[in-house]
Amino acid sequence: MTKVEPVTPVESAEPARAGRSRRRRIASLGVLVAALGTIATLYAGLAPAASSASNNDPAIQAGRQLFLQGCSTCHGLNAEGGARAPSLIGVGAAAVDFQVGTGRMPAQAHGPEMPRKRPVYDETQIQELATYVASLGAGPAIPTNLDYQSADVAYGGALFRTNCAQCHNFAGSGGALTYGKYAPSLSDATPRQIYEAMITGPENMPVFGDKQITPPEKLAIIDYVKTIKAEPNPGGAGLGRVGPVTETAVSWLVGIGGLVIITMWIGSKA
Amino acid sequence: MSAKKADANGGAALTRPENQGAAEKATRGTLKYVDDQFGSASFLKRSMDKVFPDHWSFMLGEIALYSFVILLLSGVYLTLFFHASQNVVQYNGSYQPLRGVQMTEAYASTLHISFDVRGGLLMRQIHHWAALIFVTSIVVHMFRVFFTGAFRKPRTINWHIGTILMILGILEGFAGYSLPDDLLSGTGLRIAYSVAESIPVVGTYVCYFLFGGNYPGQDIISRLFIIHVLLVPGILLALISAHMMILWHQKHTDFPGPGKTEDNVIGTKFYPGFFLKTNGFLFMVFGMITALAAFAQINPVWLYGPYNAGQVSAGSQPDWYILFLEGSLRMMPNWETHIWHHTISWNILIPGVILPGIMFNLLALYPNIEAWVTKDKAYHNLLDRPRDVPVRTGLGVMSLTFYMVLVAGGANDILASTFHWSLQATTWVLRVLLIALPPIAFKVTKRFCLGLQHHDEALLHHGVETGIIRRLPSGAYIEVEEPLPAKKAETLAKQIGYDPHHHGDGHAAIAAGDGHEPAPADGHTQTVTRPVGVLAKARTKLEDFWDEPREPVPDTQPHPEN
Numbered sequence A: 001m002t003k004v005e006p007v008t009p010v011e012s013a014e015p016a017r018a019g020r021s022r023r024r025r026i027a028s029l030g031v032l033v034a035a036l037g038t039i040a041t042l043y044a045g046l047a048p049a050a051s052s053a054s055n056n057d058p059a060i061q062a063g064r065q066l067f068l069q070g071c072s073t074c075h076g077l078n079a080e081g082g083a084r085a086p087s088l089i090g091v092g093a094a095a096v097d098f099q100v101g102t103g104r105m106p107a108q109a110h111g112p113e114m115p116r117k118r119p120v121y122d123e124t125q126i127q128e129l130a131t132y133v134a135s136l137g138a139g140p141a142i143p144t145n146l147d148y149q150s151a152d153v154a155y156g157g158a159l160f161r162t163n164c165a166q167c168h169n170f171a172g173s174g175g176a177l178t179y180g181k182y183a184p185s186l187s188d189a190t191p192r193q194i195y196e197a198m199i200t201g202p203e204n205m206p207v208f209g210d211k212q213i214t215p216p217e218k219l220a221i222i223d224y225v226k227t228i229k230a231e232p233n234p235g236g237a238g239l240g241r242v243g244p245v246t247e248t249a250v251s252w253l254v255g256i257g258g259l260v261i262i263t264m265w266i267g268s269k270a
Numbered sequence B: 001m002s003a004k005k006a007d008a009n010g011g012a013a014l015t016r017p018e019n020q021g022a023a024e025k026a027t028r029g030t031l032k033y034v035d036d037q038f039g040s041a042s043f044l045k046r047s048m049d050k051v052f053p054d055h056w057s058f059m060l061g062e063i064a065l066y067s068f069v070i071l072l073l074s075g076v077y078l079t080l081f082f083h084a085s086q087n088v089v090q091y092n093g094s095y096q097p098l099r100g101v102q103m104t105e106a107y108a109s110t111l112h113i114s115f116d117v118r119g120g121l122l123m124r125q126i127h128h129w130a131a132l133i134f135v136t137s138i139v140v141h142m143f144r145v146f147f148t149g150a151f152r153k154p155r156t157i158n159w160h161i162g163t164i165l166m167i168l169g170i171l172e173g174f175a176g177y178s179l180p181d182d183l184l185s186g187t188g189l190r191i192a193y194s195v196a197e198s199i200p201v202v203g204t205y206v207c208y209f210l211f212g213g214n215y216p217g218q219d220i221i222s223r224l225f226i227i228h229v230l231l232v233p234g235i236l237l238a239l240i241s242a243h244m245m246i247l248w249h250q251k252h253t254d255f256p257g258p259g260k261t262e263d264n265v266i267g268t269k270f271y272p273g274f275f276l277k278t279n280g281f282l283f284m285v286f287g288m289i290t291a292l293a294a295f296a297q298i299n300p301v302w303l304y305g306p307y308n309a310g311q312v313s314a315g316s317q318p319d320w321y322i323l324f325l326e327g328s329l330r331m332m333p334n335w336e337t338h339i340w341h342h343t344i345s346w347n348i349l350i351p352g353v354i355l356p357g358i359m360f361n362l363l364a365l366y367p368n369i370e371a372w373v374t375k376d377k378a379y380h381n382l383l384d385r386p387r388d389v390p391v392r393t394g395l396g397v398m399s400l401t402f403y404m405v406l407v408a409g410g411a412n413d414i415l416a417s418t419f420h421w422s423l424q425a426t427t428w429v430l431r432v433l434l435i436a437l438p439p440i441a442f443k444v445t446k447r448f449c450l451g452l453q454h455h456d457e458a459l460l461h462h463g464v465e466t467g468i469i470r471r472l473p474s475g476a477y478i479e480v481e482e483p484l485p486a487k488k489a490e491t492l493a494k495q496i497g498y499d500p501h502h503h504g505d506g507h508a509a510i511a512a513g514d515g516h517e518p519a520p521a522d523g524h525t526q527t528v529t530r531p532v533g534v535l536a537k538a539r540t541k542l543e544d545f546w547d548e549p550r551e552p553v554p555d556t557q558p559h560p561e562n
């Protein structure tokens, strides 16, 4: 994990401007080291299954087989990384579950960003892969407590707007980042994947350690994301929930466009 | 020629006899009653018989008028429930995902209108869709006026009023958009604050005056509220009335055509024909806006959340009419100058103040500039077809292109994320397009207009190609051409013959029916004096640039018929 960014509220109107975020990145190196330490210890405690598994655990063996077939060309025979892909030692089970579960891995074309796809592996295979990678070094485990429905949704909304909206937009509809990267829509992510995204910080997304956003707060965020996704648009068609740009398109094409056609029709009757 | 046209009745005004039934009798009766009381019927009667041209593009302004009516009505309803206050309260309304959140009363009351007031959400949506349609229709109406040359003397004053109406409409929309005090509009307001702040010397004071302190302060919402529901609507109402009264007095312009002269208007009488037509249209505008409001969600402030200086959403855009400003701010390179202890933020000053200042001034003064350049002091009641004035049309399309690139710049992040482009590359491409595209648009448009002119004259000279090939005695083959039908030819001759560069001597006469010779282009009747001074020389240069000579039609084919 090399791309930790601070979760302090961004005060500028433009999300993630390269220069500023670089400065912030340097400033937060200390935070990073501390966070990594915390995460490592925390998850060693949280994930006894992964860390106590011995090397001849059948799940690890099966996972290793899958890894050799599907992942090693890029990530190396022992997940040590290579020219084409980073090392996976210490990324933890959560990262594997997220990356493979969202279909991002195994990667295909190398664009600016790995898009979400249909997963290649089934649930057991993903578990095996995750167990294998987790056995290589301690990292965030797959979250088990996902009882988000009882969380405080309004608080989750406030946290979401402070920590996530600047990239994913106010309703989780996604948005552009710098250099061809984008924060995807959150509409397809499962609660577990949302949690995992926060603790592993895929690609340009920062890691949200448990110090910055506590586990109950994470559940509140998940609750908010899921609630507004399930909520119907009380005002009619949602127009993508991206703000005034689509409203503009509708007002031009349907509104004025329609009225101009009506004027032409009336004019032709005269 | 005087500003007053001959009475419209004198022209070939069309009324349909079948419309003059009992209803009209009743109206005339009412009129008589009003006359008995006020002695005003001759005015009313004249008004009833006023003639309105039938071309569809004359109804674009009406869209603006009717959406303004809708804004007034729906706005009054919203005012009954809206609290323009920045006092912080805890939300306890029925929108679950925000219960317990601290927010200003303005935002809380907007949520209240949306979820707990009967018809409140529909009203908000009607108000907002109507606002978009209002500003858009003003702009579209303005295009019509621009590209047909309707702004020329004597209507330049109404063009000026129109520009002010448009600017006020934009201001009014921005003020209204900011009232709910949600995250998106708060982000916009914050940008407005920094734009005002960037004005050298007075900026800080202006901000302090408007916001009552540092951003966001405690006063801005209540001030915007007064601006939004009282000040600007009042001025709008007054100016719209002036706009309409001047229109009424000057009568409509019309496109050239058979029987149409500088001194008449041909069309439908105000009563009953136009009255029925325009009322029907009123309901169609109402219907369109209500349908949009019923089926398409707009400004879902509950999703944006309350304004909070520590938060911002990806894709924070303003309503479209502010988008060009947002775009110019986003496209501007990051220039600043430090003088002593002051920073001049060119990166905000130029795109946020200077550029829009220049744009709006050019827009407002365009009729004066054009009249100055062309030395055209004549009255014009007949319109130009866009193709017949290639330079003006080219300039219009050029400005429009410039504007549209700015608008695209305001949505650069949406463009980038939708098409998976790089945000930086998108911005750079737009910067280049902003400089390169307008001149190209000018050239292409002008060429296109000249092409169309050429085509028209060819039609008039040679008629329509019939597809019949005939062999001449000499052995050559020609395609038989049929002259245009008389009526069409006459219209076309009028259109072409009407030369916008006649200086003051009105309209070239064309004998109806024999539309085979276009009016002689008698050009400048003024005595030529040698330009003295820089300004005069510039003016001569500009006039040359303006006066694109009509291309002669090559007369290569023999005419066996004629």
Ligand code: HEM
Residues within 6 Å of the ligand: B068, B071, B072, B074, B075, B076, B078, B079, B082, B110, B113, B124, B127, B128, B131, B134, B169, B172, B173, B174, B175, B176, B177, B178, B179, B180, B228, B229, B233, B236, B298, B299
């Ligand atoms: C040219 C005229 C007008 C324009 C362009 C305009 C535009 C707007 C816009 C865009 C909003 C934001 C609406 C939203 O919440 O989505 C708004 C809000 C509002 N407008 Fe207007 N408006 C106009 C005239 C009026 C008038 C005449 C009144 C009252 C007499 C009025 C009262 C209000 C109130 C109270 C709000 C805040 C309530 C709310 O946001 O739900 N408006 N206006």
